[in-house]
Amino acid sequence: MVTAYQPRIIGFLCNWCSYAGADLAGTSRISYPGNIRIIRVPCSARVDPLFIVKAFQYGADGVLVAGCHPGDCHYSEGNYHTRRRLALLHSFLDFTGIEKERLRLEWVSASEGKRWSQVVTDFTAQVAALGPRAK
Amino acid sequence: MSQPIRDKARELLQTKKVECVIGWERATDGVTARPLFVYDIKDVDRLIFDQTCVHNLSRYLRDRKDKTTAIVAKPCDARGINMLLNEQQLDRQKLFIIGVVCQGVNERCWGQADARQQERCQWCRQHVPPVYDFLVGEKPASEPSAPSYPDIAEFEKKSPEERRAFWEEQYQACIRCNACRHSCPGCYCQECFAENLDPTWVGIRIAPAESQIWNLVRAFHLSGRCVDCGACEQACPVNIPLMLLNRKLQKDGIDFFGFEPGLSAETAPPFATFKKDEKLEGGE
Numbered sequence: 001m002v003t004a005y006q007p008r009i010i011g012f013l014c015n016w017c018s019y020a021g022a023d024l025a026g027t028s029r030i031s032y033p034g035n036i037r038i039i040r041v042p043c044s045a046r047v048d049p050l051f052i053v054k055a056f057q058y059g060a061d062g063v064l065v066a067g068c069h070p071g072d073c074h075y076s077e078g079n080y081h082t083r084r085r086l087a088l089l090h091s092f093l094d095f096t097g098i099e100k101e102r103l104r105l106e107w108v109s110a111s112e113g114k115r116w117s118q119v120v121t122d123f124t125a126q127v128a129a130l131g132p133r134a135k
Numbered sequence: 136m137s138q139p140i141r142d143k144a145r146e147l148l149q150t151k152k153v154e155c156v157i158g159w160e161r162a163t164d165g166v167t168a169r170p171l172f173v174y175d176i177k178d179v180d181r182l183i184f185d186q187t188c189v190h191n192l193s194r195y196l197r198d199r200k201d202k203t204t205a206i207v208a209k210p211c212d213a214r215g216i217n218m219l220l221n222e223q224q225l226d227r228q229k230l231f232i233i234g235v236v237c238q239g240v241n242e243r244c245w246g247q248a249d250a251r252q253q254e255r256c257q258w259c260r261q262h263v264p265p266v267y268d269f270l271v272g273e274k275p276a277s278e279p280s281a282p283s284y285p286d287i288a289e290f291e292k293k294s295p296e297e298r299r300a301f302w303e304e305q306y307q308a309c310i311r312c313n314a315c316r317h318s319c320p321g322c323y324c325q326e327c328f329a330e331n332l333d334p335t336w337v338g339i340r341i342a343p344a345e346s347q348i349w350n351l352v353r354a355f356h357l358s359g360r361c362v363d364c365g366a367c368e369q370a371c372p373v374n375i376p377l378m379l380l381n382r383k384l385q386k387d388g389i390d391f392f393g394f395e396p397g398l399s400a401e402t403a404p405p406f407a408t409f410k411k412d413e414k415l416e417g418g419e
Binding site for chain 2: 049050053054057070071077080081083084085087088089091092093094095096097098099134
């Protein structure tokens with residue numbers, strides 16, 4: 001029996017917005033692909049680019065970073081820093097052969113359970129389309 | 136060019152303005168240069184400057200933070216000083232900068248008089264140090280133009296698969312001697328992530344996967360800070376094109392944030408600041 005390729009995706013979720021948003025998706029019984037492994041972080045700015053590179057080294061096919069919408073950060077300005085770092089990392093990883101499509105930054109608030117499921121569904125499909133990462 | 140440097144160094148030491156002058160001298164192969172620390176006036180005449188002076192001497196300044204020091208600085212070194220000043224690593228009051236006008240330096244080859252000029256120097260626009268107290272050499276008439284990155288544009292033409300294969304080969308070669316880190320003026324953390332044991336970000340085994348994380352994160356930690364001096368690449372014993380990684384980040388730093396490191400000690404680097412309403416590409 002041939003099983004379809006299932007990508008492994010690591011999600012770094014900010015505790016205050018996106019993690020609560022994902023929780024809302026759960027309590028609202030909204031379903032989305034189970035390829036994502038969620039790691040809760042205090043703020044999206046806690047996501048050191050090192051974590052992302054390490055996730056790829058350990059065999060992740062995609063990495064999703066989600067935080068509060070700009071302006072809504074629990075720590076006032078963490079996500080502005082994330083935005084800058086991720087923009088640079090995105091282009092840098094692509095330069096070294098880890099495709100742009102494997103890394104995504106999303107803003108998901110605590111009330112956007114529906115949107116969270118949409119984001120995960122889209123991103124999983126996008127990563128799955130790329131196929132497994134060459135080792 | 137060496138004579139005015141020597142005269143100035145002698146004057147600074149004689150008047151006790153500084154305790155030490157950092158510069159270059161001829162190495163024992165008679166061709167290349169090596170760093171020289173002059174504490175005594177009798178050694179002043181050993182100082183030289185020419186296209187063989189490749190090391191970035193700003194690397195040594197943090198160790199002399201509390202002592203008065205003069206440094207012979209080509210544009211790369213001076214940019215390193217600006218970067219360190221911005222990060223509050225140096226005391227400008229204790230520092231005297233003998234700037235030298237530079238037309239490019241050679242690749243580091245032991246005993247080879249006909250070494251090639253470094254590639255990055257051919258694209259360099261910054262021939263005058265951005266900061267100095269005393270300038271040696273003729274200042275060119277025109278102001279420096281915008282930097283260009285033909286090497287990056289060329290590399291980006293490759294497919295992701297080709298790029299991956301190219302870097303895979305480089306990681307394979309890396310012996311993780313950390314020479315890149317030790318030659319870099321920007322790599323001064325007391326505790327580097329590479330030595331962290333819990334969690335072990337960079338494993339002890341010599342394997343491409345571990346070298347990948349070292350090389351990528353090393354370069355990324357220098358984003359918005361790398362002054363394009365090429366010291367890491369010159370120090371690399373296995374010739375990994377480290378400047379390709381660094382220059383990619385420099386180019387993006389300019390494209391995304393309009394920032395070029397080391398040109399001034401006052402401007403905040405891109406990761407120390409942000410704009411609330413900027414639109415950045417990042418999958419967002």
